[in-house]
Amino acid sequence: MRELFLTILNMSLTASYVILLVILVRLPLKKAPHIISYALWSVVGFRLVIPFSFEGIFSLLPRHTNPVPIPHDIIYQQSPQIHSGIEAVDALVNKTLPAPTVGASVNPLQIYTEIGAYIWIAGMIALLVYSLASVLILKKQLKSASLSEQNIYTAENLKTPFVLGFIRPRIYLPAGLGAEERSYILLHEQTHIQRKDPIIKILAFFILSLHWFNPLVWIAFILMSRDMELACDEKVLQAMAADIKKPYATSLLSLAAGRQILNGSPLAFGEGNVKGRIKNVLNYRKPSFWVVATAIVTIVVVGIALITDPPQGDTIQPGYTVSDRASVTSETAYTTKYDIVEIEFLSDMKGFKSTDKFTATDSKIVAYIDTTIRTSQTYAQKDDLNNHHTNKYRIQFSNDAGGYSCVLYYDTLYDKAYLVNDGGLFAAGTDFARYIDSLLENTHITGHIDDTAAVELFKTYGWTLDYKINTITDKLNDIRILSGFHPNAYYYAFNNELSKDIGLDMSRYSNTTNINVDIYKLHESMPQDFYPIQDCRGIVVKKGDKIIGAFISAGRHSALNACSLKANRFEKVTGQTLYTWLAHMIKADRTEARLSKLKPEQVIEEYFTALERKDDQTAVYCLSKKTLLEKLTVNMPNERLYNQGISLPLTDSDSGAKSSFANLKSAKLLKADAIDESDENTKNYRVTVELQYKKALTVGNGKQLWDCCMVYESPQTGWKIEGFGH
Numbered sequence: 120m121r122e123l124f125l126t127i128l129n130m131s132l133t134a135s136y137v138i139l140l141v142i143l144v145r146l147p148l149k150k151a152p153h154i155i156s157y158a159l160w161s162v163v164g165f166r167l168v169i170p171f172s173f174e175g176i177f178s179l180l181p182r183h184t185n186p187v188p189i190p191h192d193i194i195y196q197q198s199p200q201i202h203s204g205i206e207a208v209d210a211l212v213n214k215t216l217p218a219p220t221v222g223a224s225v226n227p228l229q230i231y232t233e234i235g236a237y238i239w240i241a242g243m244i245a246l247l248v249y250s251l252a253s254v255l256i257l258k259k260q261l262k263s264a265s266l267s268e269q270n271i272y273t274a275e276n277l278k279t280p281f282v283l284g285f286i287r288p289r290i291y292l293p294a295g296l297g298a299e300e301r302s303y304i305l306l307h308e309q310t311h312i313q314r315k316d317p318i319i320k321i322l323a324f325f326i327l328s329l330h331w332f333n334p335l336v337w338i339a340f341i342l343m344s345r346d347m348e349l350a351c352d353e354k355v356l357q358a359m360a361a362d363i364k365k366p367y368a369t370s371l372l373s374l375a376a377g378r379q380i381l382n383g384s385p386l387a388f389g390e391g392n393v394k395g396r397i398k399n400v401l402n403y404r405k406p407s408f409w410v411v412a413t414a415i416v417t418i419v420v421v422g423i424a425l426i427t428d429p430p431q432g433d434t435i436q437p438g439y440t441v442s443d444r445a446s447v448t449s450e451t452a453y454t455t456k457y458d459i460v461e462i463e464f465l466s467d468m469k470g471f472k473s474t475d476k477f478t479a480t481d482s483k484i485v486a487y488i489d490t491t492i493r494t495s496q497t498y499a500q501k502d503d504l505n506n507h508h509t510n511k512y513r514i515q516f517s518n519d520a521g522g523y524s525c526v527l528y529y530d531t532l533y534d535k536a537y538l539v540n541d542g543g544l545f546a547a548g549t550d551f552a553r554y555i556d557s558l559l560e561n562t563h564i565t566g567h568i569d570d571t572a573a574v575e576l577f578k579t580y581g582w583t584l585d586y587k588i589n590t591i592t593d594k595l596n597d598i599r600i601l602s603g604f605h606p607n608a609y610y611y612a613f614n615n616e617l618s619k620d621i622g623l624d625m626s627r628y629s630n631t632t633n634i635n636v637d638i639y640k641l642h643e644s645m646p647q648d649f650y651p652i653q654d655c656r657g658i659v660v661k662k663g664d665k666i667i668g669a670f671i672s673a674g675r676h677s678a679l680n681a682c683s684l685k686a687n688r689f690e691k692v693t694g695q696t697l698y699t700w701l702a703h704m705i706k707a708d709r710t711e712a713r714l715s716k717l718k719p720e721q722v723i724e725e726y727f728t729a730l731e732r733k734d735d736q737t738a739v740y741c742l743s744k745k746t747l748l749e750k751l752t753v754n755m756p757n758e759r760l761y762n763q764g765i766s767l768p769l770t771d772s773d774s775g776a777k778s779s780f781a782n783l784k785s786a787k788l789l790k791a792d793a794i795d796e797s798d799e800n801t802k803n804y805r806v807t808v809e810l811q812y813k814k815a816l817t818v819g820n821g822k823q824l825w826d827c828c829m830v831y832e833s834p835q836t837g838w839k840i841e842g843f844g845h
Contacts (some may be wrong), residue, residue, distance in 0.1 A: 121229075124236035126170050129187050131333045134166035136180050137425050138335045142342065144421050151414035153349035159418050160323075160343040162425045167326050167336065175427030177420075239332065246328045257283065264291060271305065282308050285317040303355050303363055310354045316347055345395065357405065453486035457516040460485045464559050465511040465526075471675065471756065472559040479558070481566030484586070489516055491551050492525055495538050499546040508532035512555055527555055534651075550642060553654055554585060557640055561588045561757055564640070573637065573659045576669060580621070580684040583642035584657055589758040591636045595660075597629040601704045603711065604739050604747050610678065610761040612704065613689065613748060614658070617670040620683035620692045625660060625668040635661045636760055645673055646686040652676055656757060678751040678761065701744050702833035710740050715837030719802050719829040720791045722838050727788035727808065730770065733780045738767050743830055743839035768843050769810065769825070771818040784811040791827070800831040806843075 141163055145156050166172075188201050201212050217227040261283070264274035270289050277293040290308040292301065311317065323340055330336040355367065462477045469475070479485060492514070504511075508531055515524040525540035529552035536552035538545045558564070565587040568574055574584055596605060598612035615625045628634065639657040652673050660668035673680035683692055693700055707715060714722060722741050729738035739747065746768075751761045766772055767779040769786065789807040796802050804827045811820050828841040 120236045120240070121232050124232070124239050125189055127239070127329060129189055130167055130170055131330045131336065132188050133180075134163060134330070135333065135335045137163050137166045138339045140179055140421075140425060141339070144417070145342070145346075148414055148417070151410055152353055153346050154353070155411075155414045155418055157343065157346040157350045159422065160339065160346065162422045163339050163343075164323065164326060165426055167330055172426060172428045174429070175424070177424050178427040178429040179421070179424040180427075180429050242331050243328045246331050247325075250324065250328075254283075261291060267292075280304050280308055282311050282317055285321055288312050288317050299363075300366065303359055303367055306358055307351050307355050310351045311347075314351075316351075320344070320347070349395075453483070453490045455482075455486040455489035455516070456518060457485055457489055457522060458518045459516070460488050461515040461517070462555060462558055463513045463515070465513055466509075468507070468510075472556075473562055474559055477558045477562060479566065484558075484566045485516070488514065488555070491548070492538060492540060495540075495545045495547050495551075497546045499537055499544045501544065502530075502535070502537065504528045504530075504537065506530075510556065514555070527552060529553075529556060534653075549653075550644060553644075554640075554642065557585075557654070557757075561586075561640060563758070564588060568639070570637065570659070572664075572666060573639070573657075573669075576621075576659075576666065577639075577641075577657055577684065580686075581643070582657060582671070582684065585640040585642045588638040588640055588656065591638070591760055593634055593636055593760065595625060595628055595631045595634050599626050599629055600706045601701075602706045602708050604744065604765075606751055606761055606763055606765070609744070609748055610751055611660075611668075613678065614670045614672070614681060615668060616689060616693050616700070617681060617683040617687075618660075618668040620685050620687055621669065623666065623668050628662055628667055631662060634667070637661070638758065638760065640757075641671065645671070645680070646682060648688070649673065649680055649682070652680055658760070672752070674757050675752055675755045677749040677753065679745075679749055697745055697748075698830075698832060702835070705744070705833060705835050707835040710737065711836055714740055715835060717837060719838045720793070720804060722829065722840065723791045723804060723806060723827055724788055726840055727786050730767070730780075730783065730786035733783075735767065735779055738779075739765060741840050742768070743832055743841045744836075745830075746839075746841055768840070769808070769818065771810075771812050771816050773816065782813050782816065784813055786810055789822070794826070802829045802838075803827070804829065 141159055144159065148156050148159075201216075217231075260276065261272070261274055263276065264272040267273050270287065272289055272291050273294050274291055275294045277291060280290070280292045282288050282290055288311075290305065290312075292304065292308075296304065323343060327336055327340045352367075356363065458480060460479050462479075464472060464475045503509075510529045510531060512527040512529070513524060514527060516522045525538055527547065528537045528539070529549070530536070534549050536547040536549050538547045568584055568587055577584055594607065595611055596608040598608055598615055601608055601612060611625060618625060637659040639659070641655045641657045643655070644653040645655045654674060656672045656674050658668075658670050658672050659666055669684060671682045671684065671686075672678075679689070679697070682688055689700075690696060695703075705711075714725065717725065726738055726741035729735070729741065747765055750765050753762070753766075755762055764777075764779070770779045770783045772779050772782050787809040789809060791804045791806045794803050794805045806825050806827050807822065808825060809822050810818060812818065824845075825843045826845060827843050829838050830841045831837065832839045
């Protein structure tokens with residue numbers, strides 16, 4: 120609940136900027152139809168319910184606005200801080216935030232946040248209960264109402280007409296209305312129903328209930344309700360043939376209710392602002408075409424500008440956790456009196472770990488681990504630490520005089536970490552936990568990094584190199600034009616686009632032998648939009664001592680899970696989709712040109728024929744380049760850069776096998792039936808195949824059905840298999 124409360128707070132703070140800007144934008148739109156102003160409030164609704172957005176250079180929000188001003192780990196920080204983007208506000212608030220007290224059983228900010236969450240829930244429930252009670256009381260008062268026609272009811276005890284309900288909305292009118300007066304009042308209420316205003320008002324009220332603590336949201340709700348009513352008034356004036364402004368205004372005055380009932384239904388008359396509505400009716404003039412057109416263009420442009428966040432600049436801001444914030448500031452902050460650290464894995468599931476034990480004497484590694492443990496002083500609440508998704512590690516320090524030990528628990532499912540030290544349970548950073556875990560996989564590491572150029576390059580963009588995993592000598596094939604599928608060329612060509620984001624370009628070094636590639640463990644996590652993938656590697660490509668390429672890779676996951684040092688994805692860096700980029704990069708060879716002329720079902724037939732003949736080259740040609748790229752780093756040790764061979768779909772080969780056909784005995788296509796066509800570039804087929812393996816690993820033997828997704832990759836390469844599934 121605390122996490123949800125902080126998310127609501129962050130959305131409310133960001134939306135406050137938007138509300139103020141919408142209020143300002145409404146001023147020059149006074150002569151435009153009020154339906155325009157009414158529509159503009161949808162942007163505020165978006166900001167109040169959607170916890171994320173996207174960046175845009177034309178954003179109207181203040182340039183340094185942080186979309187997440189209150190970090191979710193604030194209760195664990197040694198020096199709690201918010202980052203709103205307004206220095207004066209940050210300085211004022213940060214001075215008042217209490218820091219954790221050493222030896223205290225719980226962080227005071229954690230208590231305040233918990234209390235705040237309960238108050239928020241209580242206020243929301245109270246508002247919703249009050250609204251529900253108001254509606255029930257109103258319904259009770261309407262029991263005597265009589266049905267006039269369809270969904271229209273008349274009641275003697277009413278002073279104001281209104282709509283009640285949203286699934287089957289009913290219109291309630293006061294008794295004694297004249298025929299003419301009744302016609303335009305009825306039109307007003309019917310307009311509400313046609314525009315789905317009852318539903319919109321209920322949704323708006325629910326959003327208000329979520330953000331009841333923010334006075335600007337109350338103002339926005341009131342102004343939106345007014346714009347809703349004014350827009351309906353104008354619709355009535357447009358629809359009625361005669362000039363009814365004066366009698367309509369008279370009705371507004373006479374039907375104004377003496378009190379308001381707070382609920383989710385839009386009450387047509389009597390919701391306040393009677394004076395404003397009368398003034399708007401009497402001054403109403405049908406707007407010219409150009410006024411309407413200009414107003415529409417204005418709200419579209421303003422709406423987009425308010426939905427987008429301002430660019431955060433080139434420097435990334437990875438999401439550090441408590442103990443890691445201090446650790447990445449300077450290596451001189453790490454101190455220790457111990458010479459050796461030993462780490463032992465105490466759980467059963469080893470995963471990719473190459474050993475159960477790791478010993479380090481490197482002073483940098485020992486000092487970092489010891490300092491982090493000693494500065495993790497925030498007590499944590501009791502948690503279930505004995506489960507299948509929590510890894511357990513013993514960390515032992517020693518020197519000639521003695522030493523100490525502690526236990527680290529890392530919950531990989533819920534991304535939490537704890538230290539048991541001196542009999543107490545303390546919160547630990549998950550970046551620190553992943554660091555400890557990585558040492559059991561990357562056992563042949565170099566703690567001291569002597570490449571200062573690489574260290575400074577990554578530091579410029581907010582990344583920290585923990586240690587070197589491996590150095591590889593490789594050849595850089597031609598990455599200017601791609602032909603066929605060669606893992607080397609595709610890997611470097613794809614990641615060269617990411618390198619270009621920081622001004623590096625490896626293409627000029629195409630067909631160069633003896634390039635050196637350094638693989639580093641990065642301290643920070645992958646950017647948030649890659650979550651739940653967190654572990655990442657820094658890749659530095661050099662010719663001699665010169666850095667010619669650098670990028671971030673998630674390692675053993677899909678090769679597409681990579682970004683530039685500015686934390687930008689491939690699509691953002693290139694401004695293209697992967698398939699559009701491939702269409703410009705690929706030059707079809709003879710085999711590719713032949714396959715490009717085939718229909719989708721013929722490509723499927725080619726693939727299974729190639730499997731039957733153990734022809735891996737033709738089989739690879741039948742697969743989409745996206746699928747092949749994804750497989751370049753799948754199930755790969757971190758010390759490797761990319762897989763030299765590709766595991767072909769439905770061959771069911773072991774990850775360590777030298778050939779895709781090591782386990783496959785035969786693969787025969789019996790039939791392929793088209794089942795649907797998502798769009799002109801995507802088709803799905805139901806294939807019936809007979810598969811026989813030496814050993815059934817993940818796929819069984821015999822006749823079986825598979826769904827095959829086909830994509831039109833490019834004019835040069837034609838239809839390709841993207842994958843098989845059920």
